[in-house]
Amino acid sequence: QKEVEQNSGPLSVPEGAIASLNCTYSDRGSQSFFWYRQYSGKSPELIMFIYSNGDKEDGRFTAQLNKASQYVSLLIRDSQPSDSATYLCAVNRARYYGQNFVFGPGTRLSVLP
Amino acid sequence: DAGVIQSPRHEVTEMGQEVTLRCKPISGHDYLFWYRQTMMRGLELLIYFNNNVPIDDSGMPEDRFSAKMPNASFSTLKIQPSEPRDSAVYFCASSERTSGRYEQFFGPGTRLTVL
Numbered sequence: 001q002k003e004v005e006q007n008s009g010p011l012s013v014p015e016g017a018i019a020s021l022n023c024t025y026s027d028r029g030s031q032s033f034f035w036y037r038q039y040s041g042k043s044p045e046l047i048m049f050i051y052s053n054g055d056k057e058d059g060r061f062t063a064q065l066n067k068a069s070q071y072v073s074l075l076i077r078d079s080q081p082s083d084s085a086t087y088l089c090a091v092n093r094a095r096y097y098g099q100n101f102v103f104g105p106g107t108r109l110s111v112l113p
Numbered sequence: 114d115a116g117v118i119q120s121p122r123h124e125v126t127e128m129g130q131e132v133t134l135r136c137k138p139i140s141g142h143d144y145l146f147w148y149r150q151t152m153m154r155g156l157e158l159l160i161y162f163n164n165n166v167p168i169d170d171s172g173m174p175e176d177r178f179s180a181k182m183p184n185a186s187f188s189t190l191k192i193q194p195s196e197p198r199d200s201a202v203y204f205c206a207s208s209e210r211t212s213g214r215y216e217q218f219f220g221p222g223t224r225l226t227v228l
Contacts, residue, residue: 043219
């Protein structure tokens with residue numbers, strides 16, 4: 001089992017719809033979770049992070065964490081063509097002050113005008 | 114701030130040659146990371162430093178790979194000798210723990226092609 005798993009996609013949604021991206025992880029002791037967006041040919045950029053169970057909202061983005069199920073998700077409301085990118089889920093394996101990230105393979109999102 | 118700076122942006126070399134990738138982190142950041150990204154393996158952490166000290170190099174694939182951070186503003190990743198399977202995009206990232214966010218800022222990457 002890979003440490004972090006994501007559906008590779010592509011996930012296609014119409015403009016204005018909600019895009020739902022999912023991620024599961026294997027290390028039950030992981031404490032912090034991140035969503036990065038990567039446009040083709042560019043470097044990853046952080047869009048959300050979440051540490052506690054439940055939902056965290058930031059503008060059109062909502063991250064959801066369920067540590068019991070080892071599941072993290074990202075919802076994008078009112079999807080725009082500019083949201084078309086690959087979304088990487090990252091899990092911090094470090095227990096205390098380290099930053100030992102493991103990234104999932106990414107889900108490619110395509111928002112159709 | 115100029116962000117994380119990497120050089121060169123593109124490197125084409127022949128198998129067996131030495132390759133050196135360079136990174137300048139964001140000023141004030143105390144963590145520096147080297148990643149490799151390929152279609153097959155995705156984004157992999159190779160090594161990371163905290164306050165110029167290597168903390169975890171378990172992701173370094175082989176002894177052919179080495180990384181140094183002689184000071185807070187400069188790091189190198191060296192491959193010697195290079196092989197075609199080392200072809201990938203290599204990213205450097207930096208972050209600061211004091212922010213509490215653990216946000217890693219990525220550089221533009223170096224696209225390495227080994228022929």
